[in-house]
Amino acid sequence: MKRALPPDPHHPARPPRIALLGESIVDETATAILAEAVLGGPFERVQPNLRARGWPSVLQILPAIARHLHFHTDADGLIVLVDADDSEPHTAAHEAPGYFHPRCRLCQLRATFRRATKTLPPARGRERVLRAVGLAVPAAEAWYLCGLDETVGEAGWIEARAEGRVPYTRRELKLRVYGTERPTLPLALERATAAARRHARDLRRLENDFPGFAAMADELRSWPRALALRSPRESASG
């Protein structure tokens, strides 16, 4: 298959053009840092004002955003990050070919994006906008605590919930990350940015403890090859 070819070294990769959709500027800022770490270099942010109004609005709005990015922007890819809240975490079992967990937001978003984009005709010199979906269990603050607070992680979260316990609430996570349940935007940005930079130096712990992040990282890692396969003319078009 053509897709399996290695990147062509004669077509030096330009920074990928990426749109980011999250529920707050805080999570988007942290996700941008993490995505750069995964991709191994900076990217160009497309349509920086994208924002979702929380679940299930993000699921409803995703097809329109995919269409808009496809026809109206030069985005190579879209990163979506949502909080899991009390919904099903995404596990390795969900990655089986053809599998789809109806209560996993990550599975739902992937399927929605696939449905929305598969019938779109090629536009702006590319076939489709690439996709990476992350699921923060139960909220992005858990990622920011990863490596600092041993009790925070998806495995423990799933185990506790199987026993009918709630190991920590979103509010408790906020309190632990920001020192207050009601952080100001600058404080939240500062802490989230610092946490993301810490993870960016070595992503292994975050990927290990948070499969909802690892799934996004895996999708992102498949992008450079897909982008390199695009013709040089496409890659150069602005």
Place this chain on the structure above:
Amino acid sequence: MIASVAFRNFKALRSARLALQPFNLVIGPNGSGKSSLIQALLRLRTLARMPLRDLRREQDRLHDAAEVTFRFEPPHDGLEAVLGCASESVCDLLQIVPLPTGEGADDWEGLRKKILGLRAYLLDHTAIARPLYPVSSDELAPDGGNLGARLAALRDRAPEAFAGLRAEVLRLFPEYSELMLRPEKGSFALRIADPSENALLEPEDLSQGTLYTLALLALAHDPEPPAIVCVEEIDRGIHPRLLREVRDILYRLSYPADRGLDRPPTQVIATTHSPLLLDLFRDHPEEVVIAEKTGRAATFTRLSERTDLGELLAEGGSLGDLWYSGVLGGVPEEQP
């Protein structure tokens, strides 16, 4: 009615043009030109009161000076009003220019009368609730402060219109059984419907949203409403479920024939920040104006100019969701 407004170097509106409809809902971030639009209209009204100055010679015009050009619907599409500004904020020259085509090129007086009928409202519940007497009751004050007196005047001078207003108040707020007027105090009250309470609520006891709705009703049920009405933040204090009623109250001004009213339409220019209110305009994107700011420059776009809107909406999510998501524009710029 104003057909279009074109801005040059007017505050953030460096080069922007907006065609106006009978009803216009302007959305966009703060500082995107929504208020500048209303300010320009008010400036036009102020200068229309004064005698016209002689036509200024072209070479006297300041090269980069701010300028706002208004065009009008028939029967005054043969005239253009040009607001000239000495600086970004001082606009004190109004020129009326006859156009090569269109009607009414010689009827500045007729057009002037309509322009003088322009009103802008930024309703203030504290002003509405403050007992104030004596007070003029010929028309609703810009902050709604004379609402009590205005309601009494409507009842005395236009009993039929008042009856319609009263019926609307009781329909929208079924928790009340009567709208009581106290012309001697320039005030009013609502009687609580629950008979066990037998109580009257004074304006200071009523919610912001109730007071704003009453003020909008007083405008919409005025048998001779202003020719042009600007209302800022029409969603303010209004419960999401009542937003539709607010829209319909304003539609009564813009589309009187739809309500069986035999009077000229009032042109409405309203602003909002509410995605829930925007949801109600899914079928009328031509009524929605997106004010957008990129860097320091602001522009206007009609939602109906977004040709793929139907496809975007077909993908799911509401119009308000789409706006909030950023794909329609009209959202604040963010600098993380």
